[in-house]
Amino acid sequence: MPDRRHLLLLGGGHAHVEVLRQFGQRPLPGWRVSLLTREEMSPYSGMLPGVIAGLYQPAQALIDMPALTARCGVELLLDRCTGIDAQARLVRRAGGAAVAWDLLSIDTGATPDTSRTPGAAEHALPLKPIDALLPRMESITAAARPGQHIVVVGGGAAGFEVACALAVRLPASVTLVAGASGLLAGFPARLRRRAARALAGHGVALSEGRNVARIAPGEAHLEGGPMLPASAIIWATGAAAAPWLAETGLARDPRGFLRVDSCLRAEGHSTIFAAGDVASLPEPLPKAGVFAVRQGPVLAANLRAVAMGETPQPYVPQRDYLRLLSLADGRALGTRNGLVFGGRWVWWLKDRIDRRFMARYQH
Ligand SMILES: Cc1cc2nc3c(=O)[nH]c(=O)nc-3n(C[C@H](O)[C@H](O)[C@H](O)COP(=O)(O)OP(=O)(O)OC[C@H]3O[C@@H](n4cnc5c(N)ncnc54)[C@H](O)[C@@H]3O)c2cc1C
Known part of the structure; x- marks a missing residue:
């Protein structure tokens, strides 16, 4: 027609x-x-x-x-x-x-912003687009050995969750570089403390205070000089x-x-x-x-x-929203309206919400 x-x-x-x-x-x-x-x-x-x-x-x-x-x-x-x-x-x-x-x-x-850090676009793996990420992630997983180091750059929710996931899954050691803004900036202080304890429990080294200045093949250079050797660098910084x-x-x-x-x-x-x-x-x-x-x-x-030639209506965003962070081990942390909670039931809730969302579009 x-x-x-x-x-x-x-x-x-x-x-x-x-x-x-x-x-x-x-x-x-x-x-x-x-x-x-x-x-x-x-x-x-x-x-x-x-x-x-x-x-x-x-x-x-x-x-x-x-x-x-x-x-x-x-x-x-x-x-x-x-x-x-x-x-x-x-x-x-x-x-x-x-x-x-x-x-x-x-x-x-x-997409994660690689534009402001020299070498990031060439030598780090951004979390998006995800169709490019998943095959690369599979080869990182297959190649991971004890003694290797994986660096995750970005201390927001995505970087935190991915660092937990890699630490639980792989024999390699994992460092999360949360940079100058620190781990989970914008989240309640109690949740940030619990998240830092969870990272320590998974054996993830947390680097706060210094941003990544540049990336070279196999190396993440922090501002002020220190260099982290890395067999893989995952880029999970703010959206661009x-x-x-x-x-x-x-x-x-x-x-x-x-x-x-x-x-x-x-x-x-x-x-x-x-x-x-x-x-x-x-x-x-x-x-x-x-x-x-x-x-x-x-x-x-x-x-x-x-x-149909009618008038559109405004979108009114919710004031606060439920934020859930997987610890990748059957537990999760959550926060809403200033309350902070965590444990197995929080993972159960997150899993249920996510599966319900997907069921709407998969079937
Ligand atoms: C690892 C990770 C975990 C996250 N976890 C959470 C979470 O738990 N809770 C939460 O609220 N947020 C989370 N986020 C943030 C969340 O992913 C984004 O806010 C969300 O995906 C934005 O949805 P969107 O519809 O704007 O775009 P997207 O979901 O990014 O979808 C964009 C679509 O557009 C397509 N596209 C892009 N460019 C083009 C182009 N040039 N031409 C054609 N097609 C194109 C893409 O293929 C994709 O299908 C997470 C992000 C990451 C990376």
Whole structure:
């Protein structure tokens, strides 16, 4: 039907899988919907440390995009977006002709920032994209021997969980470089202390106070001189925006993420939406999957509203949210509203939440 208008979903992130699910249940009359995304299997990062620890099979943490889009009646274009021409309403891609759209939604996430540390892009393994990470992680796991050192750079939730996972899984020794901001900055002090004890219990050396100044093959050099030898360096630092966003002409925040209004519309554009890590709201949010997940239903409703000529509704972020950190040994730490808790039941809760999330899109 050539006269149908076209909604293009760009990126198979956490918000878009919910949009797909909802449009599968209730199609958009008069519109065809396509998804352009890079990876056939879209990773759920909440379970990734569990995959590294050997607690989950990789397939348990991956959403099969060909299967999901087929179930939802959405066309899948497996390709990498390289740019957007907002005026001409085109998305450019690496492997084919540009794709025209009438309504565009962007959920392409972020990647760990390797740009500010010389050598990091060449010699360290970033946690994203995860499709590149998992095969490399398998070879690191297979090659790990006692006496080897693995360095994880980044003291946030992802770095902490990955350091725990590697320490539990591998015979090699693990160092977590949490840098100047320290371990789990922004988390309550009680949780940070418990996390430091958990690392010590796993035999992980914690380095705080000095950032990594540069990376050389097999070496992580800290500011002020000390060098950590490393058979592998995992890069888990704060999120950076994709460089191609700079060429789109869309409004961006100082870190390069797309500015959106409270209805998740790109600033100054009524037919472009963005959600998840790539989006920067008027009140900026942490780059955490939980927000991308919560934005999914609002994004679906707003895309439907705009497609039908109705008014979109604002997204109201929750004030506080449950944060759960796996210790990779059947226990987890958690915090909400200033309360700190931990133990086996917290892992049970995290596992249940994560499996329930995945079941919505895997079956
Ligand atoms: C190891 C790890 C553990 C984490 N654990 C948690 C946690 O427990 N809780 C939490 O809240 N957050 C966690 N996070 C953060 C979380 O991963 C992100 O905030 C979340 O994934 C953001 O979701 P998103 O939808 O914005 O994008 P993403 O989930 O990153 O999805 C982006 C999608 O876009 C696609 N894409 C990207 N670029 C292009 C392109 N150029 N062309 C086409 N497709 C493209 C990708 O292939 C991917 O499918 C963790 C992160 C990591 C790395």
